[in-house]
Amino acid sequence: MRIVVVGGVAAGMSAASRARRQSPDVQVTVFERGDWVSYGACGLPYVIGGEVEDFGRLVARTPGQLRDRDIDVRLRQEVTGVDATARTVTVRDRETGRTLTEPYDRLLLATGVSPVRPPWAVTSLAGVHVLRDLPDGQAIEASLEGAKQACIVGAGYIGLEMAEALSTRGLEVTLLEKGPEVAGRMLDVGLQRRVRAEVERQGVDVRCGVTVEGLTGKEGRVTGVDTDGGHVPADLVVVAVGVRPNTDLTRAAGVRLGETGAVAANDRQETSVEGVYAAGDNTESRHRVTGRAVHIPLGLTANRMGRVAGVNMAGGEARFPGIVGTAIFKTFGLGVARTGLTQAEAEHAGLDALSVDVDSTDHAGYYRGAAPIHVRLTAERGSGRLLGAQLLGHTGSVKRVDVVAALLHRGGSVGDLFELDLAYAPPFSSVWDVLLVAADRAGQELCRE
Amino acid sequence: MRIVVVGGVAAGMSAASRARRQSPDVQVTVFERGDWVSYGACGLPYVIGGEVEDFGRLVARTPGQLRDRDIDVRLRQEVTGVDATARTVTVRDRETGRTLTEPYDRLLLATGVSPVRPPWAVTSLAGVHVLRDLPDGQAIEASLEGAKQACIVGAGYIGLEMAEALSTRGLEVTLLEKGPEVAGRMLDVGLQRRVRAEVERQGVDVRCGVTVEGLTGKEGRVTGVDTDGGHVPADLVVVAVGVRPNTDLTRAAGVRLGETGAVAANDRQETSVEGVYAAGDNTESRHRVTGRAVHIPLGLTANRMGRVAGVNMAGGEARFPGIVGTAIFKTFGLGVARTGLTQAEAEHAGLDALSVDVDSTDHAGYYRGAAPIHVRLTAERGSGRLLGAQLLGHTGSVKRVDVVAALLHRGGSVGDLFELDLAYAPPFSSVWDVLLVAADRAGQELCRE
Incomplete structure (x- = not known):
């Protein structure tokens, strides 16, 4: 089984590693047009800001280490064409300009996005x-x-x-x-x-x-x-x-794009063309809250898609579960996190939504260093289903967005959130964690109507 | 409707406040044998340690503020007897030694625990x-x-x-x-x-x-x-x-104690005696993972029970959802958190459990200040049902235990945890959050068997 991966960063390298682990019988080749593979692109702003020592620190595994694991990594090799019938790719060596044709049994397009x-x-x-x-x-x-x-x-x-x-x-x-x-x-x-x-x-x-x-x-x-x-x-x-998905190669292969303009793939990361898989920033995913295809290129999604593709290409069975739209970043000391849908997104999706806003502190107000935290919780009128949350606060406090993300996965309600037995001690939260307060507030609003 | 509350700290005061908000027609009297009501007892070590300025900071509301809200707070008044047939309590004034008899329609026993x-x-x-x-x-x-x-x-x-x-x-x-x-x-x-x-x-x-x-x-x-x-x-x-529940008064009232030795109450916080409710540290709760009664006196549980009791006593309808055994504390810079069952507890409960241990960092290893975090995840063999998690790490990192707590509420599996779309950016977590890594590891262990 010859597996060819186009693109050696998040999704491509996750796929290659997983395929390798899945089966000793596969041959895995990764073509990367650039000079680097297997690095954390999300860390780039922090190297510049000085929070990461140098660019080399972002590299998880060097090409040499990958080759030691029997993954054939080829740098500065650009895949310029796909013949999905013959199951071959055309590869151009960016140094010599020479092209060669490589056969594959399974092809992964992990071509990422380009900045607009x-x-x-x-x-x-x-x-x-x-x-x-x-x-x-x-x-x-x-x-x-x-x-x-x-x-x-x-x-x-x-x-x-x-x-x-x-x-x-x-x-x-x-x-x-x-x-x-x-x-x-x-x-x-x-x-x-x-x-x-x-x-x-x-x-x-x-x-x-x-x-x-x-x-x-x-x-x-x-x-x-x-x-x-x-x-x-x-x-x-x-x-x-902004960014846009790199789809030139996909089109060349005859692979269908989705409504979002990114590559359409099913939950096994299979595209519309047999033997051709897609994963990572170039690929759509399914939003579990709306059920719709979305294109939200983020690191965990890319890695997870790559993993799923790798398992499946190597003959295993894995499914991408979809996403709930979780994202987080910081700017200066402010942490910003969200999951699910905003009020605006919910309305845009045709949902009858309401949002409540709560200002509180990240931990007990009387305990040293209590910092403001703001939670906006969005729910569906009538059903009380949770739709999303947005959090602003000190960097250390906003990852609790994950609690809402966990409930969104299974269609949890505002009532479910309010019932949670969340961890409390004064250095960690208020007795009623701000998420519980927001759920309570939302519950009241839902009843009032 | 005359509501009498015995004990004016977490559960008692939550109940009084909720009853007051629930209905303007109720009369709410709180008897507290001590000098203080409505304070955060969990904060006491931190006043001593200097993380909280002074003891007064722990007080959420003074007796005067509570009286302004039409809650009749009586300090240094010890309830020494209950006549559940006549619906009266005997109250001793600890200053004068005089006793009086107070009638009630609904009585809440929020007597807490005493240190052994x-x-x-x-x-x-x-x-x-x-x-x-x-x-x-x-x-x-x-x-x-x-x-x-x-x-x-x-x-x-x-x-x-x-x-x-x-x-x-x-x-x-x-x-x-x-x-x-x-x-x-x-x-x-x-x-x-x-x-x-x-x-x-x-x-x-x-x-x-x-x-x-x-x-x-x-x-x-x-x-x-x-x-x-x-x-x-x-x-x-x-x-x-350790502590033991204060049950003298409960026995006097003829209220049934549970197997744990704490007061037994149903999910409306009603005891075995009509008109008598119990809430807070003196009261058992139901553990959602085992389905059994447990006595785990903690702040959020007490407040939530009080709230439920207050709503119900004032004629509303609220139910205590049970707990999943979440707890958190810090000692020096180390945060310690747990939810659900430990391996030992799971075995003690007769469950066929396995645990996996994962050492990782709280955020991307290349980003400044990455600190170790240890997760032990416990699951049921065969079903793959999550049973619990234990976390050790930097104080800022262990509240993510709440994600597991959220899944435990609804009987989530290791597979459910692994599928979660958790928030990732380098300052906040690894691409694969340590919880996802632990879920993956546990999933592999479950498959291997």
Whole structure:
């Protein structure tokens, strides 16, 4: 059994490792067009911010270690074509330019996503960057030499993480966002404003509702960003306006894309073409709360999909359980977490939803260091079914979003949440954990109606 | 409707407040034999340790504030008798010694627990304390003046919390435990040893398997503890060898006790005697994992029972959902959490259980400050049903035990846990949260058999 994996980061390498463990009879080859495999891309902002020593620390396993495990890793090899009938891929060596044809029995497309580059961001000016892969991070690091003013375009989680990282490195940071608020895709409006307030309090110049029109440069280096709200001087520009799935190869293979524009796969990670699997950031998943296909590229999802694909390609049996839309990030000292649907997302999905907001402290108010925590809990009117939660608080406190995620998996209700026997001691929570308080409040609202 | 509540701390005051909110037609009287009501007893070790400014900070609401809410709080009034046929209680004023008879329509017994005092601990020597209520805490504080050597008898969670508190206050601390290890009722043996090692590392002299035989004293003050392993010099002794439910009044009322020795109540908190309710530390609850009655007196349970009793006494409808055995504490920098059953408890309950142990880090290993976390996950052979989890780690990391607690409520399996879409970003967890790793490991063990 010859397994070929295209892409050697999260999903691709998880798949390769799992396939290897699943069966000694498979031959596993990974083609990676870049110089790096098996690294944690989510850690890139933290290398730049100094929370991780160096880029090498992000690498979980080197190509040598992988080869020792009998995984044939080939760097700088770009898969440029798929013949799904003949079951072969065409591979171009990026150093020599030579191409070769490799046969496969099972093919995994783990091609990931690419950062969106608006036309103005396609430039030869130095100091203009996206942040997606490890070399992007290294390029930003190199650009930091002598840089004083950073402009980040896009206030999603990567933009907000980079705002912290570059502030930590001593740069003045301006954060531009086309939409009306920061963290627009993750949170409801009230919470977006709170995140923005915190980022502003940390000295970041946040400008929302601003459209970028172009870049200015001098002697080959960027000097600023022109916007419909004026010129922003900057010697470092980070463009973080979203990603899109890498689907060129998928189309070439005749694989069906889903409604979201990402690759459609079933819960065994099989695509519409026999023998071809897809996993990772390029692939849709099923949202357990709405039952719909979504494209939410995140690290755990990619790893889990890869694992499922690896098991199945090697003749085992595994199923991807879907996701519930959990995500978390930090910006400065503020932790931001969400799961399920926001009120806005619930309404967009046609659900009759209500949300309650609770302000409390992460642990007993009388115990040293009690910090504010905000919970917004969303539930379905009538049924009382939990739909989602959004949390803002000290970094150490917002991972309790996982409790709501656990209930969402099985369609739990507000009443189920309220009944939970959660851990209490004064250094860890209030007697009534803020999640219980929110469930109680939501229960009251549901009864009132 | 006249509601009389006996005991004004967690359960009693929750019940009084809920009854008050439930109906404007009820008259609510709380008899408290002590000087304080409505305070967080769980916070007492932290006042002594200096993490809480003063004892007054533990008080949620003063008697005056409660009276303003139309709750008639009567301090230093001890209920000494119940006539369940006539529906009256006998109340003794502890200042004047006078008794009066109060009628009730609904009576709540929220009498709590008392610390066990072995015969050797019944003494007139100064410097010998238990820690249960606020005056106990004040007495320990007063004894700290000039004290240098503390001996804590009993290495349950209160003993371990006090070991930290008294070390923080600069005392040399010896911790004596009759059983073979510390935290004996909370954890399996391997984890008990880890807790002990950490406490020893912090300079506490821990001696297990030691039986106390008596106290030594001089000029009316304790000077040490005699044990079967020799003399331990001490000018402050804290006895923390367990609690027992206060049931004198319950017996007087003819209320049935359960197998555990605590008061038996149904899920509306009704006892065996009509019109008499019980809630809080004196009352049994139902363990959702075993289905059996248990007596595990903890803060959230007490508050929740009180709430249920208050609603029902005032004519509403609420049910206590039972518990899953969740508990958490810290000692020095180590957080300790558990939910469900330990391996030992599962076996004791006649379940065919297996446990897996996983050592990982609380967040991505490459991100600054990654700290060890240990998870022991227990599951039922055959069914794969989750039975429990035990966590040791940095204080900020062990509250994730709540995720397992959430699944235990509904009888979730190891497979359910592994499928969860938990929050991941490098500062918050590993891509595969340690709980997922433990679930994976347990799943493999279950398959192997």
